[in-house]
Amino acid sequence: MNKQIPFLSLLLILGGSAFLTAKEAQPTKWPQEDSDIAVDPKVEFGTLKNGMRFAILRNAEPPGRVSLRLHVAAGSLNEADDQRGLAHFLEHMLFNGSRNFPDVENLLGQMQRLGIAFGSHANAYTSFDETVYMLDLPNIEEETLKLGFDVMRDFGDGALLSSEEIEKERGVILSEKRSRDSVEMRLMEQQFGFLLPDSLITHRFPIGTEKVIKEAKRDRFTSFYEDYYTPAKMTFIVVGDIDPLVYKKRIIETFSSMKNPDQPGTAPEMGTIPKGFKFQAAVFSDKEVKSDDLALGFVQAYKTTPDRVSNRIKRYPLRVANSIIGRRFDILAKKEGSPISSGSAGRFEWFNAIEFGSIDVTAVEGQWEAAVPVMEQELRRALQYGFTSTELDETKAEIINQAEQAVQRADTRQSSSLAMGLVNSINSNRVFTSPAESLRITKMAVEALTLEKCHEALKSFWKDRDLTITLTSRTAPENGTSTLAALYRKSQEVKVDPPEKKEDVTFAYTNFGEAGTVTSRREIEDLGITQLILSNNIRINLKRTDFQKNSISVHARFGNGKLTQPAD
Template sequence: MTSLHIQNIKPSPIPDDNLKCQKQIKTLSPLSFQTDWPMIPPSMKLVFLIATALVLRLSANPVAGEGSDLKPDANAIFGSMDNGFEYIIYPNSEPPGKFSVRLHIAAGSLMEDDDQRGLAHFLEHMVFNGSKNFTPAELIPRMQRLGIQFGAHANAYTSFDETVYMLDLPNMDEKTVDLSFTVMRDFADGALLTKEEIENERGVIISEKTSRDSVGYRMMLKQFEYLIPGSRLMKRVPIGTEEVIKTAPRERFIDFYTRYYTPKRMTFVVVGDVEAKEMEKRIRETFISMQNPQNPGQNPPKDIPPSGFGLRSEVFTDKELPSTDISLYSLRPYTQKPDTSTNRINQYPLAIANGILSRRFGILAKEEGSLILSGSASRSAYFNMIEQGGIEVTPTEGKWKEAVPILEQELRKAVQFGFTEEELKEVKANLINGAEEAVKRKDTRRSDGIAMQFIGAIGERNVFTTPETDLELVKSALGKITTEDCQKAFNEFWDTKDISLVLTTPTAPASAAQELKKIFLKSGAAEVTPPTEKALAPFAYTNFGKPGTVVQETKIEDLDATQLMLSNNIRVNYKQTDFQKNSISIKARFGSGQLSQPSGISGLDRFASAIFEAGGLGQHSADDLQRLLAGKNVSVGFGVGEGSFSLSGRTTPEDLELQLQLMCAYLTDPGFRPEGERMFKMALPMLYNQLEHSMQGAMIKVASHMHGGDFRFGFPAQETAMSFDNEMVKEWVMPSFKDAPLELTLVGDLDPALALPLIQKTFGALPERKTAKPNYEKRRKINVPARPDNKKFTFDSKIPNAAAMVVWKIPATGTDVKRTRRFNILASILSDRLREEIREKLGGSYSPRASASPSQELDMGVLQAMAQVKPEETKKYGDLMISLAHKMAENGVTQDELERSLKPIQSGLKESLRDNGYWLGVVLGSSQEKPYMLDWARTRDEDYSKVTIKEINDLAKQFLRKSNAILYEIVPDPKEE
C-alpha cells in the first residue's frame, strides 16, 4: 500500500528519542540481538528535526473548530472550566469495556530557563515518584494490581512544547476509574518533588541520556547549529544537559512545575466505552479546584533563521556515521495558519510535488550503475517558528562527488519541466484510497489511537475532523489539482537564493566544503531533459488455471474458525471478525525456513528477505508494480522464519482477489531481478560500517555465541555477503515455492461465501503440493555454550553506551506451552525486581528488563535480562542481575509479586482476542501443521488463572541459579583516529 498523507503542515514524528523523551520500556525478543540486512531502498540517512507547532493557548479552541469553517467530529464533547482547564470526551466502543485517558500540558523543554535545561523531562519522571495520594514506591504496584502495566499501559513523554501523560485502562471497574483520575490529578499539581527522590532519579535520567545518545543525534545538533546559529531549539533538547540533571536544586523543579503545570495549559482527553455525562462530571469534580499561579510561565521567544547568505556549503564528518548524505536545505520564518479547508487544500500541490520527486529518486536508485541508494524531498515545520524544505540523496560508497549533480539536476528538472500526468495520477489514487479506507474503518478505530489523534490535533492546533470530512476535502482538492499547480507550488517554494548544501560523511578532506559547492554550481550548466512517461502493461497474473475444490472442511465451533483442505493439498484457515472493519490479514506459510538453509552460509536468509520485494515479478518490476497497484489495498512481504517461509499482506474485502493474485504471482513467478541484488550490495558498506561502530554490531556477536556459533545466528564477513547472488537464493528457496506444504490463513472482515471462490481460483488453482515437511531433526539441535561464563564483546565507538546482559538456559517450548507461560511470569517478576533495584534504588539504568524466549522450532530457550549502563559498570550490574535472580532461586517470589505480574498479562490476553494479528499469528496460522496450537488458545486464559506460586518458585529454583548464567558485557572500545 502506497500512500501520501497530507494535512495542514502536519509534521512527521520526532525522529530521535532524545528529542521526545518517553517512558518507554521495550521487551526483549528471542532474537532481539540479530540485525536484518538493509531493506531496499535502505533508510540510513540522518533524519532532521521535525516537530509540531508550538502551542499557544488562545481564546479559541481550534480542536473544537472555533475560528474555522471546518466542523469538528460531532461525537466529541468539548468543554472548559473557569480556571481554563479544557477537556475532550469521545465515546468509542473499540475495545469494549475499556478507556484511555491523556493529560496534555502545553509546556516542554522550550520553556526552560538556562539552569532548568532537562527539568521538563525530569519532572515527567518525578510525578511517578511520590505525590499527594501515592508514596514513591506505591504507584506502580497499585497499577499492576489492577492490570495496568508500567510502560505498556502507563506512559508519558516530553517534547519541546508539550508533556503528555497516558493511561490505557483495562476495564471500567470503579477502582480502575478512580485510580486513573486520582493519578492524573496528582500528575497535574500533586507531585511532592522531594529532595531524596530527586537525588535518586538523577542517575536514571543520566542513564536515559546515555542510552539515547548516538552519532546521528550528535550530527543533527551540529547541523542545526550551522543552519540556525544560536538556536534555542538545540539548546533546549528535552533530555537536557548533564550539569543540570546532576545539580539542579529542588527549587528549580518547583519553579517550572508551578509556573507551567497550570490549568490554562492543560487538556484532558477521555476516549473509550464511557458514558459522556458521567465522565464529564468526574472531570469537573477532579480538576475544578486547580488554580493558576499569580506569575505563570511565559511562552519562549522564536528562533529566526539567518538570511542573505546565498548558496553556502558545509561538511560534517564522523567515522561512526553509517552512510554519506547530501542535503539541500531552504529555511525561512514560519507562522502556522489557521486550520481551515482552504489552508488544508493549499498544502496538497507542494506535498504532491515532493512525493513525486521522492518517487523519482527511488526509481533512479534501482537503475543499473546508479550512484545513489535513495533520495527524498520534504517540507517541514518547526514549532511555529521555522519552515524547512529539504532534498536529500544517499550516495553509494565513495561517490558523493558524482551524486551531487544528481541532486542538483533532479531539482532543476522538477523546476523546469514539472511533473507528468501519470505521476500525478499515481499519487492521487493513493491519497483518495487512504481517505476512503479511513472512512470505512472509522467505526472500529481503537480508543488509544483516537486519544493520540486528539493529542496530535491539540499540539498542531488542528480541528478534529471526521474521516468523512477529510475524504471530502481530499476529493475536492484532487479534483482540481493539475501538474501545473504542483510545479508552481514547487517552484515558489524553491524560489530563494538562501540555500544550504550539507554533506555528512565518515571522512572527507579539508577542501570538501568548497568542492561540494563547486560541483553543485558546475552541474547547473548541464542540460536537463523532461521526464518521460513509460507505457505500463496491465497486471499479468489473473489466471492460475482451473479452480481447485474443497476436499475437507472442519468447523472449529468454540473458536469460531474454519479449516479447509483444497484439492491441491493446500490447507486454508479462516476466521471472520468484526473488530477491525474493512481489514483482512493474510499469511501463507510454506517450506522450512532457516531449518532448510544451506549449511554454513550465514546471512543468506537475510539476503533473501532483503532482495525479494525489490526483485519484483517475472512480468513486472517493483517500480511498475507500485504504479499498477496505486490506489489498491494490497501488499506482500516475504519472511524467513526459524521453521517456515512466509508471504503476508493486508487487504480489504474489495481488493481481496487482487491480494490473492499478487501473493500467488510472487509464489509462482518471483522476479529476482538484478536491481534487488544490486541495491543490496551497494548498501553493504554502510551496514558494515554501522555494525562496526554500534552496540548493534556487538549484539550480533552475542547472539551468535549464545546459539553456540550456529551459522544461522551470525553475520558473515563483508566479502562473503558481497558474493551472494540471486541464483544462490533461488537454488535454496524455489523448491519450497514450487511444491512445499503450504498453509494459507485469512483473518478479518471477510465474507466466507465471497472469499472461498477467490481462494479456489488463485491458491486452489496452483499445482499440487506436498503434504509433509522434512523433520530436520539434526538442524534443530543447538550446542549452547557452557555455563557459568562471562564474555565481553566490544565495538568501536566514542559514545559511552554499554550494556550488561545475562542469559539463563531454559527448555524449548516444544508442545509444552504451560511451562512457557510460567516462564513468562517468572521473567515478568524478575523485570519488576530489576526495575526496583537497578532503576529505582540505584539509578543505574533507565530500563532494565527481562524476558523469556523458548523456541518452538529449535531445542533451546533462554531467559534473558539486560540493562544499558555505563561502560565501567557492566560487570557490576551484570553480577547484580545474576545475584537478584539467584535470590529468587533461593528464596522464591511472593504472592503479591505473582498477582502483580499476572494481572497485566491477563489484561493483555483479553485484549488480544480482539486483534486479528493474534488469531493469524498465534492461533490459526500453523494450526493444521500443528493442531495443538488450537488447544493452546482454548486453555490459555484458564491456565494463566491457575498458575501457582509453587510452580513459579520451582522454575526459579531450577533455572535462575548462578551456575546457569552467562554474563555478556557489551562495551565501546574506541580506536585511535
C-alpha cells in the same frame, strides 16, 4: 520517555536570519471555533472556568477500556539556562510522590493490583514544546477510574517534588542520558550546532545537560512546575467505552479547583537562524552512521494560518508535487547501477515557527559523489518541466484511496490511537475531523488539482531560497565540504530533459491459469483458525477478526530463507 524528532528533520533545518518567537501556549478557543471545517461530531470539547480544556470521545474499541491523556503545552523550550533537562526530569518526578499518592511503592502496588502496568499502560514523554502523560486503563471499574483521575489530577498540581526523591532519580536520568548517546543524537548535535547555532532549539534538547541533572536544586523544579503546569496550558482527553456525560461531570469535579498563578511562565524567545548566505555546504560524520545521506533544503519563518478548508486545499499541489518527486526517486533507485537506494521530497513545520523544505537521498555505499547530481537534477527537472498527467493521476488515486480506506476503518479505530490523534491536534492547532470530513475535503482538493498548479506550487516553494546541501557519512571525506559544493555546482551546468511521458498500461496479471482445489481443511476451534492445503501443496492459515474493519492482512513465507542457500 523523550519524544524523538524525525531524523529527516534533523538533516534539513537550515539557515535564514529571521527572528523566531513562539506563541503563548494558552489557547482560549478550540480551532474549530474559527473554522469552516466540521469537527468530529462524536467528540465533546469544552473549557473549564480556569482555562483547562477537555475532549471526550466515546469509542468501543477495545470494549470496556478507556484512554486518558494529559497534555501540558510546555517542554524543554520553556526551560531557563539553569533548568536544561528539568522538563524531562520533572516528568519522571511526577510518578515519584504526589498529594494523593505520597508513597511511590504504594501507588505502584495499587496499579499492579488493578492490572495497570507501568510502561505499557502508564507512560509519558517530554518534547521541545509539550509534555504528555498517558494512562490506558484496562477496565472501567470505579476503583480503576478513581485511581486514574486522581493520578492525572496530581500530575497537574499535586507533585511533592521532595529533595530525597529528586536525589534518587538523578541516577535514573543520567543513565537515560547515557543510553541516548546514539548516532542519531550525536548527529543531531552536530547538525543543529552548524545549521542553527543561535536558535533556542539547539540549546534545549529535552534530555538536558549533565551539570543540571546532577546539581539542580529543588527550587528550580518547583519554579518550572508552578510556572508552566497551569490549567490554562493543559488539555485533558478521555477516549473509550464510556458515557460522555458521566465523564464530563467527573472532569469538572476533578480539575475545576486547579488555579492559575498570578504570573505564569512566559513564552520562550526562539532566537535567530542564519540568512543571506545563498548557498552553503556541510559534512557531518559519525563512526556508527549506516549510510551516506545527502540533503538539500532551506528554512524560513513559518506564518500560521487558520485551519480552514481553503488553507488545507492550498497545501495539496505542493504535497502532490513532493509525492511525485519521491516516486521518481523510487523508480531511479530500482534501476541497475543506480547510485541511490532511496529518495524523497517534503515540506515540514516545527513549533508553529519554522517551515522548511527538503530533497534528500540515500546513496549506495561508496557512491555519494554520483548521487549528488541525481538529487540536484531531479529537483531541477521538476522545477523546469513539472509533471506528467500519468504521474498526477496516479498520485490523485492514491490520495483518494487512502482517505476512503480511513472512512471504511473508522469504526474499528483503537481508543489509544484516537487519544493520541487528539493530542497531536493540540499543538498543531488543527481541527480534529472525522474520516468522512477529511475525505470530503480531500475530494475537493483533488478535484481542483492540475498539472499547472502542482508545478507552480513547487516553483514558488523553492524560489530565491538560501540553500544548504549536507552529506552525512561514516567518515568525513578529505575536503568533503568543498567537494560537495563543487559537485552540486557542476551538476547545475548539466542540461536536464523533460520527464518521459508514458502511456497508460493495463494491469498485466489478469489470467492466473486453471484454478486449483482445496485438498485438506482443518478447523482449530480454540484459536479460531482454519488451515487449508491446496492442490499445489501451498498451506494457508485463515483467521477472521473484527478489530480492524474492511482490512485484510496477508503474510507469505517462501522456503526456509538463508538456511537453504548453497555455501557458495
